[in-house]
Amino acid sequence: MLKLQNLSLRYEKDQVLRDVSFEVAEGELVCLLGPSGCGKTTTLRLIAGFEKPETGQIIIGDQVVSNARHTLAPQKRGLGFLFQDYALFPHLTVAENIGYGLSGRAKKEAVKQTWEMLRQIELLDHADKYPHELSGGEQQRVALARACAPGPSLMLLDEPFSGLDTSLRANLRRETRKILKDQGVTAIMVTHDPEEAMLMADRIVLMRNGRVIQSGTPEELYNNPVDPFAAEFFCEVNHLKGIVKGDWIETDAGFIANNGQPEGMSVDVLIRPEAVTLGSETFDKALSKKVRVCAVNYARGTSHVRLGLGEEQETTDHILARHQGSFNSEIGDRVQLNIDQSQTFIFPQKSEP
Ligand SMILES: Nc1ncnc2c1ncn2[C@@H]1O[C@H](COP(=O)(O)OP(=O)(O)O)[C@@H](O)[C@H]1O
Ligand SMILES: [Mg+2]
Incomplete structure (x- = not known):
């Protein structure tokens, strides 16, 4: 579904990504994991089309969407986004927030899809509330529903839980994974938290210094680390x-x-x-x-x-x-x-x- 091939990128003199390659299968949830500053967000921005690679290419489906010569505009890539500083529209209700990305559709279909998303995030009773009347965890679920509602082919999540309390995070991880899986959405989630990646990912792509160090299932990374860094990243x-x-x-x-x-x-x-x-x-x-x-x-x-x-x-x-x-x-x-x-x-x- 998504292929990144030999991507490199530099900001001025700084080589931020070096020869980054990995693939994501249809319906898979892949976590990009690594220490702060290793290039995870930059990789996501490349996939989104906000940055252009110096070398290499990105293929979504069977279309080359980025290479050194041409980048397909972000809005033409069929993506959904959920970032840490996600913001719900404060003046819109929960239902209106979720329906926001559906304005191009027939009214009846948009309403049906909004209610379906409300059901999935178990907030049917909160449809007419405003964001400030919800808890942080509920707001995050609405933000996820809003991003999922238009049926993106690929969802990009960048540290979506890092602004939330530890106690909220455990539940939200489980719920987020369930919603993405129920929707059948292919997703890439960035995190620097190895436990989060272990709990959520079908596969982990471990990065350091702008490179992919290893990719595989959580079990593979834990049991067969390729180097001392990979072994030490998951626990003392x-x-x-x-x-x-x-x-x-x-x-x-x-x-x-x-x-x-x-x-x-x-x-x-x-x-x-x-x-x-x-x-x-x-x-x-x-x-x-x-x-x-x-x-x-x-x-x-x-x-x-x-x-x-x-x-x-x-x-x-x-x-x-x-x-x-x-x-x-x-x-x-x-x-x-x-x-x-x-x-x-x-x-x-x-x-x-
Ligand atoms: N717009 C930018 N201009 C210059 N340097 C940047 C820019 N964005 C990110 N960087 C640098 O690129 C590196 C990777 O950043 P980033 O992808 O945000 O890391 P991560 O998300 O893994 O924490 C960092 O060293 C960061 O300082
Ligand atoms: Mg980042």
Whole structure:
């Protein structure tokens, strides 16, 4: 449905996008995810036709809508928009706001579509209210309905929840995903929040410094990150340095099985906290090591245990473990460290650009 091919763009001297390529299938919800300033909004603006690429092209359906020579006007692209600073028309009712984009249609059809959208966002009882009489979450649902009402072929959402309370966000994410799916709309949503992307996306396109680092399902990105950045973006990860010694990689947390890295190579070893278990059960004796308990915090049913890797009590080298339930060891105790290698990622060390 949408193809971005080798897009690059620069503002004056700043190269903002470099060789950006990805595709979105019909009906799919794709999240563009990455740290602030990595080029997500710029990518959306290119898709919308507000910017022109320096190289590369954008194809919607089977039409080239942007390349270096020509850009199809935004209003001819069949798009719907929902941005953070969405504004409902304050002097129009909820129903009038939703019907706003339908003014070109037959009256009867416009009314029918407005009521259908009101039903979907479960605000039928609020049709005659004005925006200021609604909660923030309700306003956001109306804004989404207004954007969906004309039946856009592609919906672009830029950080649509970032102005809202955390408590509202969880519900709105679920509702927004449901509305987009019920409408069968193809959508691209920008967010810098990995949890939001994980919860909402069919597929995630992860960006950094104007490049696409990796794209795939949330599960693929979590379980098979392509580099340390991708591994660390989704949750706190233990990051150790290692040296390859035959079938093993030696790290401060003990030996990790080598996954084919050449002898003597310096590698980054990333271990998710849930892969670290403590106590007597051992996956493999060779992989385990005695460590010292430095701190224990208990939150939401899980103990977060910080373990010192060095010999001294005041060591600065730590590894973080997540232990289900409460953890019955005292600070200073020595415990057995075991690492589940399926949640351990090994990358050749390279200097970052
Ligand atoms: N109109 C502009 N002129 C110059 N630089 C810009 C402009 N818009 C964005 N940038 C720069 O481009 C980079 C990417 O911006 P943006 O796409 O908004 O990032 P994101 O949405 O991922 O936070 C940033 O470094 C930003 O400062
Ligand atoms: Mg942005």
